[in-house]
Amino acid sequence: xxxxxxxxxxxxxxxKEVEQLxxxxxxRRWLIIILLAVACIFxxxxxxxxxxxxxxxxxxxxGLFAPEMVAKGTxxxxxxxxxxxxxxxxxxxxxxxxxxxxxxxxLNNPLASPFTLGxxxxxxxxxxxxIILGIGIPFLTDNWVVSANAFxxxxxxxxxxxxxxKWRGAGVDVLVLFGIALVFTFNALVALLHFVATxxxxxxxxxxxxxxxxRSTWDKIQVLAIVVACIIPFSMLASWKMxxxxxxxxxxxxxxxxxxxxxxxxxxxxxLLSATAVAFVGTIGFIGLVGPHxxxxxxxxxxxxxxxxxxxxxxxxxxxxxxxxxIIVPGALVPVGxxxxxxxxxxxxxxxxxxxxxx
Amino acid sequence: MSDILNIRxxxxxxxxKKIFEHFNVADIETGNIVALVGPxxxxxxxxxxSIASLIHADGEINLAGRNLVHISQEERSKxxxxxxxxxxxxxxxxxxxxxxxALKVSPLDHNGNSAQIRAKAFDVLxxxxxxxxxxxxxxSLSGGQRQMAGLAQAIVRNPKVLLLDEPTSALDLNHQxxxxxxxxxxxGKGNIVIMVLHDLNLASRWADILVVLNNAKIYSSxxxxxxxxxxxxxxxxxxxxxxxxxxxxxxxxxxxx
Numbered sequence: 001x002x003x004x005x006x007x008x009x010x011x012x013x014x015x016k017e018v019e020q021l022x023x024x025x026x027x028r029r030w031l032i033i034i035l036l037a038v039a040c041i042f043x044x045x046x047x048x049x050x051x052x053x054x055x056x057x058x059x060x061x062x063g064l065f066a067p068e069m070v071a072k073g074t075x076x077x078x079x080x081x082x083x084x085x086x087x088x089x090x091x092x093x094x095x096x097x098x099x100x101x102x103x104x105x106x107l108n109n110p111l112a113s114p115f116t117l118g119x120x121x122x123x124x125x126x127x128x129x130x131i132i133l134g135i136g137i138p139f140l141t142d143n144w145v146v147s148a149n150a151f152x153x154x155x156x157x158x159x160x161x162x163x164x165x166k167w168r169g170a171g172v173d174v175l176v177l178f179g180i181a182l183v184f185t186f187n188a189l190v191a192l193l194h195f196v197a198t199x200x201x202x203x204x205x206x207x208x209x210x211x212x213x214x215r216s217t218w219d220k221i222q223v224l225a226i227v228v229a230c231i232i233p234f235s236m237l238a239s240w241k242m243x244x245x246x247x248x249x250x251x252x253x254x255x256x257x258x259x260x261x262x263x264x265x266x267x268x269x270x271x272l273l274s275a276t277a278v279a280f281v282g283t284i285g286f287i288g289l290v291g292p293h294x295x296x297x298x299x300x301x302x303x304x305x306x307x308x309x310x311x312x313x314x315x316x317x318x319x320x321x322x323x324x325x326x327i328i329v330p331g332a333l334v335p336v337g338x339x340x341x342x343x344x345x346x347x348x349x350x351x352x353x354x355x356x357x358x359x
Numbered sequence: 360m361s362d363i364l365n366i367r368x369x370x371x372x373x374x375x376k377k378i379f380e381h382f383n384v385a386d387i388e389t390g391n392i393v394a395l396v397g398p399x400x401x402x403x404x405x406x407x408x409s410i411a412s413l414i415h416a417d418g419e420i421n422l423a424g425r426n427l428v429h430i431s432q433e434e435r436s437k438x439x440x441x442x443x444x445x446x447x448x449x450x451x452x453x454x455x456x457x458x459x460x461a462l463k464v465s466p467l468d469h470n471g472n473s474a475q476i477r478a479k480a481f482d483v484l485x486x487x488x489x490x491x492x493x494x495x496x497x498x499s500l501s502g503g504q505r506q507m508a509g510l511a512q513a514i515v516r517n518p519k520v521l522l523l524d525e526p527t528s529a530l531d532l533n534h535q536x537x538x539x540x541x542x543x544x545x546x547g548k549g550n551i552v553i554m555v556l557h558d559l560n561l562a563s564r565w566a567d568i569l570v571v572l573n574n575a576k577i578y579s580s581x582x583x584x585x586x587x588x589x590x591x592x593x594x595x596x597x598x599x600x601x602x603x604x605x606x607x608x609x610x611x612x613x614x615x616x
Contacts, residue, residue: 012491015481021494022455022477110449244464246450247457250443251512254411256436256465300496301451302460 029305032298036312040090043319047086048078050326088216089322089336090315091224092284095277097291097314098228098235099270101307104292105242106266107172108249113288114274117161117179119154120285121186123278126153127208128193132201146208147220147279154275157182158267172249211282211337213322220280227276231269232311238262239303246301284337286344287314287321293347317343362389362423364520364551371409371416378405378575382418385580387568389519392546393553394566398596402575403555404444407522410553411441422520437467440518444525444555446509450497454489454508455480457497461512483515487541502529510538514545521545523554527561539565563587563610571595583610 013021045064049055055063055074063070063078070078099114107116114120126149130136136145137152161182165175194202241262244252252259274288291314292306299309321339328334364387372378379402387393395403409416410427412435420427427435452460458480471479484490487507497505506529513521526542527535543565546552556562562569563583571578571586573595579586587610592600600614 015485015490018455018490018493019477019481025494240460240464243452243456243460246447246452247460247512248443248445248447250408250411250413250441251461251509252464253413253432254436254439254441254513255461255516256433258432296451300453300456302456 029299029302029309033305033308033312036298036309036316040312040315040319043316043323044086044090047089047319047322048082050323051077051082052331053077084216084218084221085213085322086319087221088213088224088281089318091221091228092213092277092281093287093291093314093316093318094311095224095228095273095314096284096287096318097295097310098232098307099273099277100288100314101292101295101303101310102235102242102266102270103288105245105303106263106270107176108245109172109176110293111289112176113286114270114278115283115285115288116176118157118182118186119271119274120278120283121183121190122157123150123154123275124190124209124283125186125193126150126279127282128190128197128205129153131205131208132193132197143217147215151275151279153186154278155271157186158271158275162264162267207335208282209337210335211284211340212333212335213281213325214333215281224276224280227272231273232307234265235269235307236304238266239307242266243301243303246303282335282337284318285341286348287318287340290344290347291317362519362551363387364420364422366410367419367421369409369416369418369420371405371414371418373414378402379409382406382575382577384570384577387551387553389549389551390546391551391567392542392565393551393568393570394556394562395553395570395572396556396559396562397572397578401572401595403572404524405575406572407441407524407553407555410520411435411439411522413441433465436465437516438518439520439522440513440516441522442509442513442524442526444528446497446502446505448498448505453494453496454500454511455484455493457508457512458483458515461515467516480515483511486544487511487514488537503531503534506530507534507538510541514541519550521550521552523552525555525557527556527558535561559587559592559612560610563612587612 045057045060049057049060055077059070059074060078063074067075067079096114100112103112103114103116104110127146130146130149136149140148161175161178164178194205197205241252241257244255244257245259245262249259277284292310294313294317295306295309299305318340321336321343324343325334325336325339328339366382366384369382370377370380371382395406397403405414408414410420412432416428418428422438427438450457459476462476462479484493487510489507489511492500492504497508500508506526510523510526513523523542527538530538539561542552542554566583568580569583569586570580571591578595579591587602589600589602592598592612598614600612603611603613605611
């Protein structure tokens with residue numbers, strides 16, 4: 001006797017239907033990227049409107065596009081006080097999130113971020129040397145000496161890691177272990193600096209470590225904007241190769257990719273992005289982890305779309321964190337690094353739980 | 360004229376451990392399927408990796424008179440395709456995206472524009488009966504489906520020499536036959552397929568040439584009827600077995616142990 005199941009036709013999609021579905025999917029991805037960009041612009045305006053004196057969004061738009069139509073005071077608040085913070089938030093979000101996305105691919109680890117390999121710990125050490133011991137590059141103004149030190153140490157730490165990995169012919173796992181060893185080493189040295197610091201220097205150091213947009217200046221914004229703008233095209237050029245690397249190192253190699261070279265240049269991009277961002281605003285945790293993850297959930301892992309989406313999610317989360325940092329405690333500016341960590345930890349836990357459920 | 364692949368005086372291995380020295384493989388003509396068989400750690404996967412330039416090798420791997428050892432990795436990737444033993448499980452790319460990536464990532468001759476690349480990817484998906492999972496992420500596939508998708512990624516680049524490391528290890532009986540038919544079809548188009556297999560019956564049934572490796576040396580090579588013998592199984596695997604022909608004339612290994 002034939003079963004009922006035998007009479008139920010199995011509906012398989014035709015090639016044409018799947019081709020159409022794929023085209024729809026690509027269109028949907030563009031739509032998501034556009035929506036993310038719109039959300040970023042909205043959040044940017046919201047960031048400018050938020051503060052001790054709350055501005056209407058309409059005043060913000062007028063102030064941005066027709067400054068002569070707003071009062072002098074409003075114009076100053078928008079352009080002199082809040083604009084540098086808001087732009088810095090967007091740029092730092094972009095830099096750390098793109099660096100995180102690249103890091104997750106080259107380390108083959110979804111929990112990697114620019115700080116996994118000790119970039120922020122090295123930056124803290126550099127900043128600490130300048131703040132506590134006054135060691136830094138001569139002839140720089142006070143405004144720049146801490147940032148320059150932090151950058152040199154952060155960038156140098158990644159180069160050191162590369163050298164260690166090359167020396168030992170190490171793979172990805174060993175690279176991560178080297179990175180963790182560096183984190184502990186730098187943290188120990190920072191603790192040593194704390195130990196010898198004066199109370200004033202120690203307080204300054206603690207604030208530096210919290211990560212804050214209040215150190216934003218137009219000069220620093222220009223530097224970070226140039227770094228981000230210069231690196232994005234190189235990341236995009238590498239997007240096919242990075243996508244192929246997700247299929248596995250052996251496969252990528254068999255497709256003709258020089259994996260070592262790809263990884264080296266990616267590390268260079270990561271170190272430039274994260275070192276510059278951290279040098280100017282201090283330690284901002286979790287953006288490099290959460291930004292790429294949100295982008296991946298929305299858009300998938302095709303790096304042609306994932307990289308731009310990560311840039312935008314990073315900018316959006318950071319911009320929203322900047323808004324939150326101004327309204328959590330009325331009248332006070334909570335360091336944005338504290339906010340990103342507070343928002344980041346639940347998102348991070350959610351991602352781990354979701355991953356656990358899926359597997 | 361058919362192209363010929365041979366290996367002469369090959370030395371290959373890992374930085375601190377040389378596996379092959381002065382290793383030779385006789386001429387393999389296009390259209391042939393070669394099965395590398397032998398016990399674990401005999402050097403089968405290492406041999407595939409050295410042909411694919413995944414590990415350092417010295418000596419000669421000649422294809423149509425051209426020594427592959429001396430050409431660039433990018434150039435070699437146009438000629439040699441490789442499917443590793445293990446497919447990554449945490450990849451969110453879809454089956455189709457992985458195929459398009461395999462085509463887009465490095466220049467192939469006659470690759471064509473985006474629409475042609477997409478069409479090429481769909482052709483392979485259709486041949487392998489993977490159309491209905493084309494838009495599924497690789498992470499959501501079963502082990503067998505993932506292996507089929509891995510094979511598709513290697514085949515889509517249309518390499519002259521296709522290297523497969525245990526292509527059927529995660530497949531059920533039906534899919535083993537689908538994959539073997541696909542491999543037969545692919546070799547029939549004027550290509551060479553070299554694959555590592557553990558199943559001697561499958562190797563005997565589908566391969567034109569069997570190469571038995573033991574301790575990184577060739578124990579014997581040739582047609583299944585010449586190579587798959589109780590003596591070989593005893594010497595190489597230390598297992599007592601009989602080799603008989605079934606009613607349809609295919610060799611069957613029956614283990615007595």
